[in-house]
Amino acid sequence: MNQMEQQALELQSKLENKTATIGVVGLGYVGLPLAVEKAKAGFTVIGFDVQKEKVDKVNAGENYIGDVIPADLEQLVKSGQLTATADYSFIKEVDAVAICVPTPLDIYKQPNMDYVKSSAKAIADHLTKGTLIVLESTTYPGTTEELIKPILEAKGFKIGEDVFLAYSPERVDPGNKHFNTKNTPKVVGGVTENCTKIAATMYRTVLDGDVHEVSSPAVAEMEKLLENTFRNINIALANEMAILCNKMGIDVWEVIDAAATKPYGFMPFYPGPGLGGHCIPIDPWYLTWKAREYNYHTKLIEAAGEINDSMPSFVVQRCMEILNEQGKALKGSKVVILGVAYKKDIDDYRESPIIPILKELRNFGVQFEVADTQIDEFKLDNQLIKTIELNEACIANADLIIIATDHSDFDYELINKNAKVILDTRNVKFDFINKRYKL
Incomplete structure (x- = not known):
């Protein structure tokens, strides 16, 4: 048995009997739940993050991610x-x-790979032979082999012999009660x-879900993009149908x-x-x-x-039309927006269309307040805005209520009784009286 086979067998054995120590670089919405699951499976886990605040919170046992059970x-x-x-x-x-x-986009909608590069370089600086490295960040096809592989090889490692490199896309749906x-x-x-x-062995020892092996990192990278592009396009179709149906x-x-x-032959997607x-x-x-x-x-x-990016402007246009019907101008109107999170029942407003x-x-001179049961404050450009708690007075005083995020714990009965008029962008399942406009 040569050295390569020996290293592979030793690592395989450590993973199967859970004596391996697992590292997770990045302790955010993907990394922390993964680190927790690996630790719960019996592995010793070390989480790495450049943000001291996250490191300190983890070491204090303080949870900051909704999909992680604090007690765990x-x-x-x-x-x-x-x-x-x-x-x-x-x-x-x-x-x-x-x-x-x-793996964010820059202002030109091009991938910013700085976090992946810096992480790969930091790993390569301290890597030992016989280690598995898996990229989970969503990225373009070719990243693993075109970006990470050369960084490791520049340190003298031979992929598949000294160290093992793979791609396995994260699949996280914040707030999903069925899949985690x-x-x-x-x-x-x-x-x-x-x-x-x-890599498949590591995941099989941790997860209950099936592990599907593909022929290359590029296939795995592409399939992840297919998943989310499929959703993006079908949501765009639903949004375009909403615009046409409104007309x-x-x-x-x-x-x-x-x-x-x-x-x-049909799968429902919904506008928003x-x-x-x-x-x-x-x-x-x-x-x-x-x-x-x-x-x-x-x-x-x-x-x-382009269709999906245009929907916030369509919502504002609907606000104009609805207020016009009430004999009011958009400028100077009082509007209460329900929700700044990008989806219901989560505390995340990254890339939120709200x-x-x-x-x-704001540019039209609207006086607005934002209520969100999951988020206490958020940034609008450089301004920190605190969310309000819904009450009878703020609802009754508003010229328009916009249901932007349909959190389950909003008091829809209170809204129904006191709102002058409602624009519902989410089709909330509540028997509103005749003062609700849909998207």
Whole structure:
């Protein structure tokens, strides 16, 4: 047995009997739940993050991610199963490490890979032979082999022999009550067959969901973009239908419900004030950017992005129309917006479409207040805005209530009794009296 086979077998054995130490780089919405699940599975886990605040909170057992059960985190930290650090020299202590750092877009909708590059370099500086590295951050096809592989090789490592490199896209749906990190199936693609096999072993020892092996990191990277581009395009179709139905005086929600009765060939997607979060509004642009390298223009993807990006302006236009019917101008009107989170029952407003709505309303001279049961404060440009608690007076004094995010714990009965007029962008399932306009 040669040295390569020996290292692969040793790592495989450590993962199967859970004596391996696992590292997770990036302790955000993806990284912290993954670190917790790996620790709960019996592994010793070290979390790495450049933000001292996150490191300190983890080490104090303080949870800051909605999909993590606080008691689980507290117990894992107390038992020593999970620790956090900003010192990357501890990479030498791990047998496998997952990279879960942000991959944002710049102002030109091009991927900013700075976090991935800096993480890969920090890992490479302290990496030891026989270690598995898995990138989980959503990115363009080719990232693992074109960006991370050369960084590791520059330190003298041979991929598939000295160290093992793979890509396995994160699948996180904040607020989902049925699917989470533990039970969602995983896709894994390694640079070599051994890389795939070892990475798949790690996930099979941690997760309840199936682990699907593919032939390369590029396949795994592309399938992740297909998932979210599929959703992006279908939501754009629903949004375009909403705009057309509004012009024609047809209830788009009733149309979708009727179409959804077909047991085959149709999957319901719903309109809204725009797209939010760090996945659906962003991921398709990675593909659009990469396609230019092959002299290909992704017309459908870009058209969908334009439709979805236009929805906040459509919401503001609807506000104008509704207030006009009440004999009021948009300028100087008092508006209460329900929700700044990008989806219901979560505390995340990253890329929230409510932000551009608020900016437009502000530019039109609207006096607005924002209520959100999940978020106490948020930033609008450089201004920190505190959310309000809904009460009879603020609702009754508003010229318009906008249901922008349909949190389950909003008091819709209170809103129904006191609102002058409502614009519902989410089709809330409540029997409102005749003063609600839909998107």
